Amino acid sequence: MAVSEAAGRKQVQEIASHSGEPPARFVLKDQDRSIGTAPLVAPVPTVNLSRLFLPDGDDEVDRLRSALLSWGLFQATTDEMTSSFIDEVRILAKMFFDLPREEKLKYRNITDKGEFKLEGYGNDRVATEDQILDWNDRLYLLVHPESDRNLELWPDNPSSFRTILHEFTTKLKKIGDCFLRAMAKLLELEENYFTDQFGEDTSMYVRFNYYPSCPRPDIVFGIKPHSDGSAFTILLLDGDVDGLQVLRDGEWFTVPSVPNTLLVNLGDQLEIMSNGIFKSPVHRVVTNSQKERISIAMFFSKSPQKYIEPAGILVDEARPKLYKKFKVEDYLKALFETFAQGKRAIDFARI
Numbered sequence: 217m218a219v220s221e222a223a224g225r226k227q228v229q230e231i232a233s234h235s236g237e238p239p240a241r242f243v244l245k246d247q248d249r250s251i252g253t254a255p256l257v258a259p260v261p262t263v264n265l266s267r268l269f270l271p272d273g274d275d276e277v278d279r280l281r282s283a284l285l286s287w288g289l290f291q292a293t294t295d296e297m298t299s300s301f302i303d304e305v306r307i308l309a310k311m312f313f314d315l316p317r318e319e320k321l322k323y324r325n326i327t328d329k330g331e332f333k334l335e336g337y338g339n340d341r342v343a344t345e346d347q348i349l350d351w352n353d354r355l356y357l358l359v360h361p362e363s364d365r366n367l368e369l370w371p372d373n374p375s376s377f378r379t380i381l382h383e384f385t386t387k388l389k390k391i392g393d394c395f396l397r398a399m400a401k402l403l404e405l406e407e408n409y410f411t412d413q414f415g416e417d418t419s420m421y422v423r424f425n426y427y428p429s430c431p432r433p434d435i436v437f438g439i440k441p442h443s444d445g446s447a448f449t450i451l452l453l454d455g456d457v458d459g460l461q462v463l464r465d466g467e468w469f470t471v472p473s474v475p476n477t478l479l480v481n482l483g484d485q486l487e488i489m490s491n492g493i494f495k496s497p498v499h500r501v502v503t504n505s506q507k508e509r510i511s512i513a514m515f516f517s518k519s520p521q522k523y524i525e526p527a528g529i530l531v532d533e534a535r536p537k538l539y540k541k542f543k544v545e546d547y548l549k550a551l552f553e554t555f556a557q558g559k560r561a562i563d564f565a566r567i
């Protein structure tokens with residue numbers, strides 16, 4: 217894309233405010249228009265993470281295993297995350313997206329020269345001329361390790377933004393470590409297997425997603441089908457408006473938002489590290505013509521400088537190694553390109 221074109225691009229929020237047909241760049245090609253309406257609701261189990269390691273927590277562990285094997289995701293409750301804190305985070309996100317355009321553009325993900333930055337506020341990174349764009353604006357920020365934060369991109373309006381995001385990160389880091397220990401348990405690995413592999417420099421990126429209402433939900437996606445390139449993702453869904461759908465056995469299911477819970481989904485890195493025992497679910501976001509929708513995703517990844525490959529102990533004659541070894545940085549680069557083409561990076565990782 218030409219530099220001037222990048223710099224002149226509008227946010228989806230702005231496009232949506234001038235109602236009418238969505239611009240052609242957002243509209244799916246004929247053969248991809250199978251969005252349909254009102255799919256079944258996925259009965260995704262709820263797991264209380266705080267109970268997983270209690271002496272009587274076996275039921276919880278079984279529920280987690282069954283949720284991950286059947287859906288690749290589960291609804292999580294934990295003592296760490298209170299309903300009042302969840303509300304605070306949702307309000308924070310809403311206040312940010314409600315700021316005037318000029319205020320939000322201070323954090324824009326495009327430099328003055330029109331180059332794309334990984335972090336900041338904006339919409340899709342355009343990789344190819346014929347890429348179909350998503351009906352979604354986002355604020356994307358690295359939040360962990362703390363020393364790598366680019367604080368100039370952290371909004372100082374609303375004034376509590378930085379403090380609350382810091383607190384949210386701290387809580388989710390604890391929840392994430394607990395989940396990694398649970399994954400090790402499910403795979404009968406040493407309890408610290410994954411937490412040691414990830415180490416202190418686990419990378420965490422937050423993505424605040426804003427989906428304006430869309431006049432043509434039948435031909436425009438909020439986010440096109442994908443699996444996350446993370447190890448796993450913790451999502452705070454919109455409390456009122458559905459939109460997330462997950463693919464199972466060729467059929468799309470709505471993932472409901474459950475009060476006071478987080479949604480945890482596996483990503484490609486844990487599919488690879490578990491040698492395919494657990495799968496990273498394909499999911500998408502649909503739009504609707506009535507209401508805006510906001511979600512907050514936290515992506516947990518091994519540090520870009522580290523490598524991922526199937527855990528040695530999960531590879532044997534009966535179950536040969538299914539994926540190649542990758543530097544995480546290279547995997548994430550491939551992810552941006554494959555996503556733009558509507559393909560999955562993990563398909564290129566298979567042996």
Ligand SMILES: O=C(O)CCC(=O)C(=O)O
Pocket residue numbers: 423425439444451453459460499500501510511513
């Ligand atoms: O908005 C949602 O519910 C899901 C967002 C998502 O899949 C993502 O940000 O990767």
Ligand SMILES: [Fe+2]
Pocket residue numbers: 442443444499
């Ligand atoms: Fe996702």
